[in-house]
Amino acid sequence: MYYPEPLARLIDSFSRLPGIGPKTAGRLAFHVLRMKEEDVIDFAKALVNVKRNLHYCSVCCNITDTDPCRICQDKTRDGSVICVIQEPKDLVAMERTKEFNGYYHVLHGAISPMEGIGPDELRIPDLLRRLSDEKVQELILATNPNIEGEATAMYLSRLVRPFGLKVTRIAHGLPVGGDLEYADEVTLTKALEGRREL
């Protein structure tokens, strides 16, 4: 070990993060050395605060520092629609569109036999509990457009059938700004299947 011990420890901490190898970890640690002390302290506080002050919303299971979360507290939203997503990040992506004004439900994953994730690992019981509220009329399944997401959407659509709700799935098709030439066959097939009259 050629690095002084405090530096070696920080490099080790950085290199435990996903996608950060030992070289990048070294570069980041050296950057921290050159940072202002107050910024480093803010960084350290932010790390611990994320762990200590965030938990899951008791309604939608999103991560939040209030309970219920700000979205579930917002009474101006449309209570008739719940959009089911896999991860808190997906919620942020949806909110960015500014097109959806209902509530969310975060599953925290998708069914994946390969990774040993079954329906029991997801926040499905919390979802079912919310569906017994008579206000809810539509469930939008916005899980990812991949095998796991599709399997989860399929599973959920069958599971909630007794509730007699409208269950919809977000559309598949070509990404806007994309190029037909570079679209893979499956996406193109889905785009064709989902074509609409203009």
Next chain:
Amino acid sequence: MYYPEPLARLIDSFSRLPGIGPKTAGRLAFHVLRMKEEDVIDFAKALVNVKRNLHYCSVCCNITDTDPCRICQDKTRDGSVICVIQEPKDLVAMERTKEFNGYYHVLHGAISPMEGIGPDELRIPDLLRRLSDEKVQELILATNPNIEGEATAMYLSRLVRPFGLKVTRIAHGLPVGGDLEYADEVTLTKALEGRREL
């Protein structure tokens, strides 16, 4: 802002690091959420410790948690050679070779008019002070093989001429394991110039 505030802060802290954009910062922050609390606390401590417990060695200007640093304290090393390098990272690279047994001097940069770094920004006075020690007989200039590193080596070699030392520059040539076909012309020229009899 769709993220709860503690998370947004951590994302902000991560995205200030070099080479980490907002998407990666988000991914890292979500990873921290899933980490064990004690690991997060260790990470936070490591950050602050690096800033608080590391300083520059009063002899070689390397970063260290002891003073003088462990290498400068090591009396078994060869006091007749000082190897001048740009960054603490370069020292680690040199030590990894296990071929060098002298002492080091870390300049903390290289002369770069483009970035406004002149000789005054480097740890050159500390180096000159060490050269007045009669034991020192050779100065190895191991700055980087690029414009800034070459300029710094050139500058130093002239500056230390009055000391009457042997001043050497590390060799340029083809990297071991490399391929002649992919070597750039300048490296190949240097490799030819530096050819040795076998």
